Amino acid sequence: MSGFGNAFSSSIGKKFIMGITGLFLILFLIVHCGINALIFISDGGLTFNVGAHFMATNWIIRAGEIVLFIGLLAHIFQALRLTLQNQKARPVKYAVNDGKANSKWYSRSMGLLGTLLLIFLVVHLKDFWVVSRFTGIPTVDANGHEDLYAVMKEKFQDPVRVVVYVLAMFSLCYHLLHGFASAFQTLGWNHSKYNGIIKGAGVWYSVIISILFAAMPIAVYFGLIQ
Numbered sequence: 001m002s003g004f005g006n007a008f009s010s011s012i013g014k015k016f017i018m019g020i021t022g023l024f025l026i027l028f029l030i031v032h033c034g035i036n037a038l039i040f041i042s043d044g045g046l047t048f049n050v051g052a053h054f055m056a057t058n059w060i061i062r063a064g065e066i067v068l069f070i071g072l073l074a075h076i077f078q079a080l081r082l083t084l085q086n087q088k089a090r091p092v093k094y095a096v097n098d099g100k101a102n103s104k105w106y107s108r109s110m111g112l113l114g115t116l117l118l119i120f121l122v123v124h125l126k127d128f129w130v131v132s133r134f135t136g137i138p139t140v141d142a143n144g145h146e147d148l149y150a151v152m153k154e155k156f157q158d159p160v161r162v163v164v165y166v167l168a169m170f171s172l173c174y175h176l177l178h179g180f181a182s183a184f185q186t187l188g189w190n191h192s193k194y195n196g197i198i199k200g201a202g203v204w205y206s207v208i209i210s211i212l213f214a215a216m217p218i219a220v221y222f223g224l225i226q
Helices: 002-009 011-040 046-057 059-089 110-135 148-155 159-186 195-221
Strands: none
Touching (some): 011 046, 011 059, 011 159, 011 195, 046 059, 046 110, 046 148, 059 110, 110 159, 148 195, 159 195
């Protein structure tokens, strides 16, 4: 048992946890983005509320939220541990080491980007997840479902909140640009024949997911959807 624990507390073990939880979060973002994108159907939010109702009442989704929350905490915890471990291992930066020549700036800024996303996540959960899961929504739509769409429209009338969400999506995009390919590499799911495909898929995934998420508050604020 101690050997098992030591394996996951090692540097390789920590990176493995980062990789597997990162892939889980990548899959979750596809589902989450797909459901949220239903707001672009201009039917007064009825279809979106159906999707939100499904997410709130389906027991598989609810169980998945628990796993997701645990995975998210593990991802954050291991990221902090790896950051601190790397800082201790190299307390003094070598003058001859030019990080810019070996990696993209967002690869070197994963800690900062992750911190910004964590702050955004707290705001996002407070805005939508808490009200839909715990406090309840006082209004219902024409189908009798809780009107989360109305909550979204209310929240995104605030230009400051819209700007915060859009900036957070920039952080998400750059975080995913590094994290997508890195997760496959960490888990050993890479090969010279497929690395180009994985990298390309990561770029497309990062850009499309981030643009869709950013477009939602913008579209609501400017009244582009009804």
